[in-house]
Amino acid sequence: MTDRHQRQPSLQGRIILLALLSILLVVPVHGTLSFLEQKQLLLADMKQQADESLASLSKNTAPLMASYAIAEYQKLVSTEAALGQYIAILVDDFQMARILGQPRYVSGSILMPDTGITPYNPADTVQQAQLTAQPYLLFERTLESDGQPLGRISIYMPQTAVEEKLNEILYDSLRSSLLLAITLVALLGLFVRYQIVSPLKDFLASLSERDAEGIPVNPLPGFKYREFSSLSETLNRMIGLIRASRAEIKQEGDRLLAVIEGTNVGTWEWNIQTGETVFNERWAEIVGYTLEELQPTTIDTWARLTHPDDLAESEKQLQRHFAGETDFYQCEARMKHKDGHWVWVLDRGKLSKTTPTGEPLMMYGTHQDITRQKETELRLSLAARVFEHVNDGVMITDTRGVIQNVNAAFSALTGFEPSEVTGRNASILSSGRHDCDFYRAMWSHLLNEGNWDGEVWNRHKAGDTYPVHLKISAIKGQNGATESYVAILSDISDFKAHEQKLEHLARFDLLTGLPNRLTMYDRLNQAMMQAREYDALLAVLFLDLDGFKEVNDSLGHEAGDQLLIHLSRRMHHAVRDTDTVARIGGDEFVILLPDLQNRDAGITIIERLLNATASPLRIHNTEVSVSASIGASFYDHHRAADAEDLLREADQLMYEAKQKGKNRYQLPG
Amino acid sequence: MFRSGLHRLKLCCLMGILLLVSPFAAASEADAPPRLAYLVSDLRIPFWSIMAGGVEQQAKELGYSVEVLSADNSARKELENTARALHDEVAGIILSPTNSSAAVTVLDLAEKAGVPVVIADIGTQGGEYVSYIGSDNEQGARELGQVLVKALEARGWSEGGVGIVAIPQKRENGKARTRGFVDALSSSGFQAAGIRQQVDFSYTETYTFSRELIESDPNLRALWLQGSDRYQGALDAIRDAGKEGEVLLVCFDAEPEFIEMIRSGQLVGAGMQQPRLIGEKAVTTLHAYRQSEPVPKRQKLPVLAVSPQNIDDLLPTIEKNVLGTGPK
Numbered sequence: 001m002t003d004r005h006q007r008q009p010s011l012q013g014r015i016i017l018l019a020l021l022s023i024l025l026v027v028p029v030h031g032t033l034s035f036l037e038q039k040q041l042l043l044a045d046m047k048q049q050a051d052e053s054l055a056s057l058s059k060n061t062a063p064l065m066a067s068y069a070i071a072e073y074q075k076l077v078s079t080e081a082a083l084g085q086y087i088a089i090l091v092d093d094f095q096m097a098r099i100l101g102q103p104r105y106v107s108g109s110i111l112m113p114d115t116g117i118t119p120y121n122p123a124d125t126v127q128q129a130q131l132t133a134q135p136y137l138l139f140e141r142t143l144e145s146d147g148q149p150l151g152r153i154s155i156y157m158p159q160t161a162v163e164e165k166l167n168e169i170l171y172d173s174l175r176s177s178l179l180l181a182i183t184l185v186a187l188l189g190l191f192v193r194y195q196i197v198s199p200l201k202d203f204l205a206s207l208s209e210r211d212a213e214g215i216p217v218n219p220l221p222g223f224k225y226r227e228f229s230s231l232s233e234t235l236n237r238m239i240g241l242i243r244a245s246r247a248e249i250k251q252e253g254d255r256l257l258a259v260i261e262g263t264n265v266g267t268w269e270w271n272i273q274t275g276e277t278v279f280n281e282r283w284a285e286i287v288g289y290t291l292e293e294l295q296p297t298t299i300d301t302w303a304r305l306t307h308p309d310d311l312a313e314s315e316k317q318l319q320r321h322f323a324g325e326t327d328f329y330q331c332e333a334r335m336k337h338k339d340g341h342w343v344w345v346l347d348r349g350k351l352s353k354t355t356p357t358g359e360p361l362m363m364y365g366t367h368q369d370i371t372r373q374k375e376t377e378l379r380l381s382l383a384a385r386v387f388e389h390v391n392d393g394v395m396i397t398d399t400r401g402v403i404q405n406v407n408a409a410f411s412a413l414t415g416f417e418p419s420e421v422t423g424r425n426a427s428i429l430s431s432g433r434h435d436c437d438f439y440r441a442m443w444s445h446l447l448n449e450g451n452w453d454g455e456v457w458n459r460h461k462a463g464d465t466y467p468v469h470l471k472i473s474a475i476k477g478q479n480g481a482t483e484s485y486v487a488i489l490s491d492i493s494d495f496k497a498h499e500q501k502l503e504h505l506a507r508f509d510l511l512t513g514l515p516n517r518l519t520m521y522d523r524l525n526q527a528m529m530q531a532r533e534y535d536a537l538l539a540v541l542f543l544d545l546d547g548f549k550e551v552n553d554s555l556g557h558e559a560g561d562q563l564l565i566h567l568s569r570r571m572h573h574a575v576r577d578t579d580t581v582a583r584i585g586g587d588e589f590v591i592l593l594p595d596l597q598n599r600d601a602g603i604t605i606i607e608r609l610l611n612a613t614a615s616p617l618r619i620h621n622t623e624v625s626v627s628a629s630i631g632a633s634f635y636d637h638h639r640a641a642d643a644e645d646l647l648r649e650a651d652q653l654m655y656e657a658k659q660k661g662k663n664r665y666q667l668p669g
Numbered sequence: 670m671f672r673s674g675l676h677r678l679k680l681c682c683l684m685g686i687l688l689l690v691s692p693f694a695a696a697s698e699a700d701a702p703p704r705l706a707y708l709v710s711d712l713r714i715p716f717w718s719i720m721a722g723g724v725e726q727q728a729k730e731l732g733y734s735v736e737v738l739s740a741d742n743s744a745r746k747e748l749e750n751t752a753r754a755l756h757d758e759v760a761g762i763i764l765s766p767t768n769s770s771a772a773v774t775v776l777d778l779a780e781k782a783g784v785p786v787v788i789a790d791i792g793t794q795g796g797e798y799v800s801y802i803g804s805d806n807e808q809g810a811r812e813l814g815q816v817l818v819k820a821l822e823a824r825g826w827s828e829g830g831v832g833i834v835a836i837p838q839k840r841e842n843g844k845a846r847t848r849g850f851v852d853a854l855s856s857s858g859f860q861a862a863g864i865r866q867q868v869d870f871s872y873t874e875t876y877t878f879s880r881e882l883i884e885s886d887p888n889l890r891a892l893w894l895q896g897s898d899r900y901q902g903a904l905d906a907i908r909d910a911g912k913e914g915e916v917l918l919v920c921f922d923a924e925p926e927f928i929e930m931i932r933s934g935q936l937v938g939a940g941m942q943q944p945r946l947i948g949e950k951a952v953t954t955l956h957a958y959r960q961s962e963p964v965p966k967r968q969k970l971p972v973l974a975v976s977p978q979n980i981d982d983l984l985p986t987i988e989k990n991v992l993g994t995g996p997k
Contacts, residue, residue, distance in 0.1 A: 068744035071773030071794060099748045100778070101756070107777075123781070 011200075012192040019188050023181045031173025035166055042165055043137075050139035050155045053084050057153050058141050065093055066145040074107055074119065077153075081109035082117045087136050087156035090120055094151050108154075135159035199223050203232070215243055266367035268302075268349070272360045275299045286345060286369045288338030307334035307342065314347065321351060322360050329363070332370065344374040393468075393489035396475075399482050401426045413468070413491055415461030426487070431459040442472075446485070450474040455492065467496045509583040511561055512568035520582035520590050524643045527580075527594040531636055536595045538635040539602035542650035543571075543609065545587035546627040546662040555622060562619045563626065570612035575605055590647065599634060599667070606630055606665045614663055627663030629654050634668065703761075705735045705955065706754035707948075708747065708775060710767040710791065712739035714898075716922065716944050717765060719993030720789060723948025724763050731956045733760070740767050751775045755782040761799075761955045762786045763948070769794045769840070785958055789951040790944070792841055799958045801967045802950045806842045807849035809940040809972020810921065813893075814853025816938035816976040817919045821859060821890050824917075829890030830862025832882030834875055834903065836895045837866050846895050846921055846940075862886040867896065875902030883910040890917065891937065897922030900936070923975070923991045931980050938976040943990035946970050 057073075057080055064073040073091060081089045088110035096105035108120040110127050121127055136156040143150040206220045216239055220232040260267060266283025270276075275298045284291040287305055294301055303311060310333035321329040328350040334342040349365020387394055393410030397403050403421045411417050414429055421428060434457065446452045452472045457465050469490040474482040507519040515523065524540065531538040545567070552560030564587065571581045571589065580592040591609065596602045613628035631653025633646045641649075649668060657666035707724045709717045721737045728735040738754060740747030747767050754762055755778060762779055766772035769792045776796025779786045786798045793801070817831070831854060836843040843866075851861050863885055865878035875894070879902060883889055889912075892903050897920050907916045920927070923941040930936040947970055957964050973983055973991065980987075988994045 068748055068774075069770055070748075070777075071770040071796075074773075095745070096748065099745065100752045119777075121781075 012189065012197050015192050015196075016185050016188055019184050020181055023177055023184060027173055027177040027180060031169055031176075034173070035169040038165055038169055039162060042162055046137060046157050046162075047139070049084060050137070050157055053080050053086075053089070053155055054139055054141040054153060056080065057089070058143055061091065061153065062143045062145055062150060065091075065095065065143055065150045068095065070096065070107065074109070077107075078109040078117055078119070081111065084155070085111070085158070087111055087134065087158050088120060088131055088154075089156070090154045092152040092154070094149055096151075131156065135163070195225065199225070199228050203228075213246060215239060215246065260366075263366075263368065266345075266369075268365050268367065270299055270349070270363045270365070272363060273355065277301065283367050286343060286367055287335050288343075305335045307336070310334050321349075329365065332374075343369060344371045346370045393491075395421075395426065395487045395489065397426050397485045397487065399484065401485070403428075404484065410489065413466075413489055414458065420461075429458040431457040431465040433457040433465060446472055446474065450476070450482070455496075458489075467492045509568075512565055512583050514568050514572070514589070515580055515582040517582065517584040517590075520580065520584055520592070521643060523580045523582075524590075524592055524646070527592050528635055528643065528646075530594060533637075534595075535637050537598060537602075538646075539593040539596055539599070539605075540633045540635065540646040540650045541589075541591040541593065541602075541606060541609070541665075542631045542633075542647065542654040543589040543591060543613070543628045544654050544658065545613065546629055546658070548587040548626055551619075551624050551626060555619065555624070559619045559622075559624070563617070563624055566617050566619070567613055567626070570615070571609055574608040574612040579605070590650070602632060602634070603665075603667070606632060610663060610665065629658040629662050630665035631655065631657055632665060632667050702732050702734045703959075704757065704759045705733045705761050705763060705952065706750075706757070706759040707735055707737045707763040707765070708750050708754060709737060709739050709765045710747065711742040712737065713741065715924075715993070716942070719991070720765060720944035720948040722993045723945035723950075723990075724789075724952050725948075726945075727949035727952035731952060733952070733956070735763075735952075742767055744771050747771055748774065748778075751778050755779065755784060758782075759784060761959060763789050763951045763955065764793075764798070765789045766791050766793065772796065785955060787951045787955045787958070789947050790942075800951075800954045800964045802947050802954060803842070803967070803969055804942040804947065804972045805969035806845035806921075806940075806972060807852075808969075809942070809974060810846040810849030811853045812849075812972070812974030813919055813921065813938055813940035814850040816974050817891055817893070817917070818853060818857040818859060820917060820937040820976070822857070826859075826890055828858035829888045830886045831859055831891045831893055832862050832879070832886065832889055833864040833893050834878045834882070834895065835864050835866050837868075838864075843895065850893060859890060862889055867899075870896065870899060872899050872902045875899035876906045879903040879906030880910060883907065883912055883916055890915075892916060892918050894918065894920045896920070897924050897927070897939070900924065900927075904935070921972075923987070925992050925994065927975070928980065928984065928987065928992075931975055931977050934977060938974060941973040941975050941987060941991045943970055943973065943986070945993050946990040 057076060060076050061073040064070075064076070070093065077089045077091055080086075088108060090106050090108035090110075093105045093107065096107075097103060099105075104122075106120065106122050109117050110120045110131060112118045112127065112130055118127070135158075137159055139155040139157060140152055142152045202221055202223075206218050207216045209217045211217050219236050219239070223229045223232055260280070260282070264282060266286050267280045268283055269278040277297050277299050279291060279294065279297050279301070281291045284294050291297075306314065310331070314331040314333055317326070317329050317331045320326050328348060330346070330348045332344060332346055335345055337343050346368040347365065348368070349363050351360050351363050353362040355361050387407050390407065391409055393413040394407045395403055395410055396405040402423060402425055404423075406414075406416070406418050406421055410421075414421075416428070442452050442454070451474065452470070454470060455467055456470045457467050459465050469492045470487060471490075472485055472487045475484045475486055477483040507516060507522075508514065509516045527538050530536060548560065548563070551563055564583070568581065568583065568589075571591070575581055575591060575593070578594060582590050582592070584590050591605075593602050593605055609630060610628060613626060616623050616625040618624070631650040633649035633653065635641060635646050653666040653668060657664045660666065705724075705728050707721055709721055712718045712721060717739075725735050725737065736754065736757065736759065738750035740750055744767055748771075751762075751774075762775075762784055764772060764775055764779075764786050766775055766788070772788065772791065772793035773796045776786055776793060776798055780797045788798050788801045788803075790803050792803065821829070833847065833850070835847060838844055838847060847864070854860055863882050865882065867874055867878070879892055882892060883906060892907065894900055894903050900918065900920050903918055907913055907918065910916070917937045918935075919937045919939065921940040921942075923939050927936060927939050927941075931939060950968060950970060954964050954968065973987065975983055975987065
């Protein structure tokens with residue numbers, strides 16, 4: 001126990017003292033009140049007794065006195081004195097006084113110590129002495145008869161009863177006080193010692209063993225009494241809570257420290273009123289200093305290192321924050337590195353205390369080195385500008401092909417505004433010209449190789465299809481997983497048109513627009529393949545115009561060309577849609593009739609061709625009339641021949657038809 | 670103080686007046702004979718006047734002057750008489766009080782004044798006195814009873830009841846009279862048939878009680894009046910009941926006419942006290958006391974049981990001691 005504890009008052013002592021004081025205060029007060037009450041009751045009783053005695057005596061004595069029956073009323077008085085245990089009852093008989101010529105005639109009874117109730121004799125000095133020897137209460141009543149006073153009865157009631165009662169109550173009170181005090185003090189002492197102090201000592205003993213932070217190590221023991229038990233449980237809960245809270249605070253502190261260290265941020269505490277500012281090591285490190293080099297640190301340390309342009313912005317943001325316009329202060333600022341270059345910091349903070357008058361007082365915040373981010377931002381900004389201004393459409397999708405962003409060129413190309421396609425699948429662009437295999441192959445390549453490159457026909461918002469050169473690249477994240485895709489769509493409509501034009505020139509007759517020899521061969525081979533595959537009948541017609549040379553010679557090449565153009569149209573109309581009319585040179589045509597029911601079907605077409613060519617037509621206001629000689633070869637799966645064989649045979653048969661008079665056809669024999 | 674002084678003044682005046690009116694005022698105390706006072710309840714009653722005569726006679730003989738003060742049966746007057754006697758500083762008092770209770774007060778006053786008192790006939794309930802002189806009521810009643818029994822038997826009756834019209838039985842003399850009388854009857858074939866206690870001692874009361882007793886017992890042979898003065902009520906009751914000659918009458922005490930009535934048989938007998946003798950004895954006793962002679966505390970004088978048989982023998986005694994008519 002320490003000296004201070006020694007000096008402190010003892011609970012046990014105080015409780016006992018309190019008990020003693022309570023007893024000493026309460027018992028006498030109670031005794032006094034009790035005495036007063038008893039006294040009142042006693043006096044009331046005495047008065048009542050005296051009144052009753054007086055009433056009885058008055059009633060019985062008055063007639064006796066009136067009839068001068070002195071001895072008779074004296075007997076009554078004697079009896080009453082004995083019954084009432086009075087000091088004396090005296091009767092002043094006025095009549096007798098008059099009769100005897102005396103001032104008074106007093107008789108009665110007096111209680112004498114030796115003789116008991118004794119007739120009163122006023123001349124007896126011993127009786128007089130006895131009458132006044134003890135305190136008494138005097139009750140008197142005047143006796144009357146017919147309104148005339150007869151005498152007076154005086155009852156001397158001993159007051160010793162009151163005093164005896166007082167003494168009795170006082171002694172009782174004293175005895176009770178002492179007994180109560182001794183008992184209560186003893187019991188309280190024992191109780192307090194064993195039931196309060198002892199548990200409290202256990203309590204203190206449990207509390208005395210504490211850890212470095214002053215928190216008790218052991219839980220407080222359980223106690224017998226509810227209050228102590230409750231206190232113990234409460235304290236245990238509190239200790240538990242404190243411990244948990246401490247742990248939580250420590251954890252929080254550690255976490256905060258870890259966060260600060262992890263995020264590599266500098267911290268600052270700024271007393272706005274004094275300008276005093278505290279930085280951490282990282283704060284200095286960001287600008288290339290050690291904290292020691294910056295000492296003493298004030299808000300001027302920050303101002304001195306910050307770019308003047310950014311200081312103004314910082315001040316503006318601070319004032320906004322102080323004015324309550326922003327929840328926290330944030331500003332990006334350039335700070336002069338020790339090496340001379342500028343570093344970007346993200347300066348963030350929050351006002352946490354104000355002065356009683358509402359002035360900002362304390363502010364806490366962080367510095368984050370965002371130089372790299374800034375550079376990245378610049379790069380991204382550049383990229384964004386590229387994204388916006390490049391001629392090719394750029395579309396960014398997630399891994400499922402949902403469009404996340406498109407650029408202006410994309411909108412120009414596809415007709416879709418960014419808002420119309422963002423969030424929708426890229427298939428919105430599909431023209432339907434590519435089958436599933438195409439897309440499956442594309443995705444497969446994309447997934448495996450991370451890119452795909454090719455031409456795709458898309459559908460414009462207006463409904464037209466158009467070709468694009470599509471280049472898709474997977475954008476991979478830090479972990480190598482694909483996060484999104486970037487598709488660059490280059491419009492190749494012009495290129496394709498040019499390409500188609502070149503192909504047309506290569507595969508079609510420039511004059512008539514009919515397939516040329518090259519195309520004729522392709523289609524012939526294809527038709528032969530189909531004939532073989534589907535057991536169909538194919539006819540190959542070799543047609544040569546009769547009289548063309550004459551027209552060409554007489555009317556000129558231009559007329560000859562016109563003739564060829566017109567006849568080509570007629571022949572084209574004379575055959576079925578599935579048939580091919582090709583110009584293979586000068587005035588020679590090859591007509592392919594695939595999928596014939598039989599030869600007659602071929603002959604029908606041959607005849608329509610003959611009619612078409614033989615019908616006259618006007619060229620340059622001159623009626624021109626030519627005819628055609630046709631040789632036909634047939635092919636089905638039974639025949640082992642190639643294209644050349646069929647053409648040669650048809651050519652041969654055409655020649656035979658020409659030989660036989662022209663404007664006719666010749667079938668194989 | 671003032672009131673007290675006033676009382677003293679009044680007392681002095683009273684004393685002065687009394688001294689002036691006193692016939693003995695002029696005489697010196699040394700020359701005058703010792704004075705006695707006889708405080709008597711009522712001189713109008715012969716019994717007491719006869720007793721007063723005895724007192725006066727005996728006092729005179731012994732050299733006393735005596736002051737007879739009648740209370741006229743008034744308690745107040747009795748007290749006033751007492752006060753007067755004591756004021757007169759009498760040498761002694763003969764007291765025949767109005768009642769035994771009043772006697773106590775008189776005795777108390779006398780004691781305080783240092784005056785000796787002899788009580789004559791009526792007893793006291795307390796107090797200090799020299800001696801009590803009274804009649805032997807029990808003896809008288811017994812003898813009277815025997816006289817009655819003889820008279821009844823003489824008529825040939827051997828049994829029957831006797832009605833008693835009694836004085837209050839709370840009085841000692843009443844009890845003694847009843848006791849003696851009943852004792853006399855007990856050895857005969859007669860018995861007390863009923864008893865009525867007098868309250869106001871009136872004629873009507875005596876008549877009524879007598880009639881009730883007669884009517885309540887058909888076998889009633891006699892009525893006994895413990896007093897004497899209302900004998901006519903009893904006689905009238907017997908007559909009105911038609912029992913004349915059938916119901917006899919005996920009385921205690923005496924009236925002058927009793928002599929003739931006994932002689933005529935109208936009254937079977939009477940127990941006669943001797944008041945004059947009592948008065949004389951009282952004075953004698955007081956004198957003896959004053960002479961410092963031993964005196965008995967109680968003295969009982971014989972009651973004369975007068976019957977037709979002995980009346981003539983007793984007549985001189987009766988006239989002297991009972992009726993006070995004899996030679997003084």
